[in-house]
Amino acid sequence: MSEFTYGNLIRFENKTLLLKYLSAGTPYIQLNDEWLAFFTEEDGEQRSSDFVKKLSEHCPILYFYNLEDHFWGFEILHQGDLMSSCHFSYDLESELLFDIARDRFPDKGEIAGFLFNSKEGQDAYEQIQAELRDPVVFEREVRKHFETVCADDFQLFGINEESIDELHQLLSADTYLNREFDAIDRFKNVLNLNEMSWIRFERTEDRDNVEYV
Structure with a gap:
């Protein structure tokens, strides 16, 4: 378990x-x-x-x-x-694919339904999947994903400088x-x-x- x-x-x-x-x-x-x-x-x-x-x-x-x-x-x-x-x-690659699709198709509502239940969505899925196979694109998207992290904010909990590093x-x-x-x-x-x-x-x-x- x-x-x-x-x-x-x-x-x-x-x-x-x-x-x-x-x-x-x-x-x-x-x-x-x-x-x-x-x-x-x-x-x-x-x-x-x-x-x-x-x-x-x-x-x-x-x-x-x-x-x-x-x-x-x-x-x-x-x-x-x-x-x-x-x-x-x-399984970040799959999650990035959905994130990219949401950015590209903000008006499609529930993104999984769009990607899997329409010809336009299936084409978009395959296109984004092919893009992410490029190591340069994949690395760029991973780095963008981690931009929400700010380790310095752990100072709010009294974490010392060595641990912050x-x-x-x-x-x-x-x-x-x-x-x-x-x-x-x-x-x-x-x-x-x-x-x-x-x-x-x-x-x-x-x-x-x-x-x-």
């Missing part, structure tokens, strides 16, 4: 500040001396909720997800805004292009987040260390 983990992380020192804004019954876990994780029904797999974005007005929040066989990533939310995000997919190198297009698929483990090691594993809102009841607001 593959790991499906996603939830919201704050620095432990912000516990008192933030928990008063959470609904009664919200599960949370003290991961270690540095991090506290909390979980809501609104948590998505790849995206934080509007509720959590609103909560970030009170302190920075790191939304983290790891669907082991598919992708992992994070969002940094602060003062109600999305500051930085990273999506590291193990490590994150700059790790959270880059080069990591993906070099097929460094151990990046998830290195990311968690740098931030001391190894305990954030095999957990999400639906899997909190069977954890001994879960507390509730």
Whole structure:
């Protein structure tokens, strides 16, 4: 069985500040001396909720997800805004194809239906697929994909300069292009987040260390 983990992380020192804004019954876990994780029904797999974005007005929040066989990533939310995000997919070529198609055909609505259920869409799919086979085009699109990452924003969580430098190198297009698929483990090691594993809102009841607001 593959790991499906996603939830919201704050620095432990912000516990008192933030928990008063959470609904009664919200599960949370003290991961270690540095991090506290909390979980809501609104948590998505790849995206934080509007509720959590609103909560970030009170302190920075790191939304983290790891669907082991598919992708992992994070969002940094602060003062109600999305500051930085990273999506590291193990099937990024397919995702890039859909992203390119959405950019080229913004009026087509649900892009998968367009690509697979019309002659125009099938032709577009084959054209974009052929473009991405060109290593130069593929690298350009991967680098564009990682432009949403700003490792410096981890300073919001008190991460030291040495660790920020490590994150700059790790959270880059080069990591993906070099097929460094151990990046998830290195990311968690740098931030001391190894305990954030095999957990999400639906899997909190069977954890001994879960507390509730």
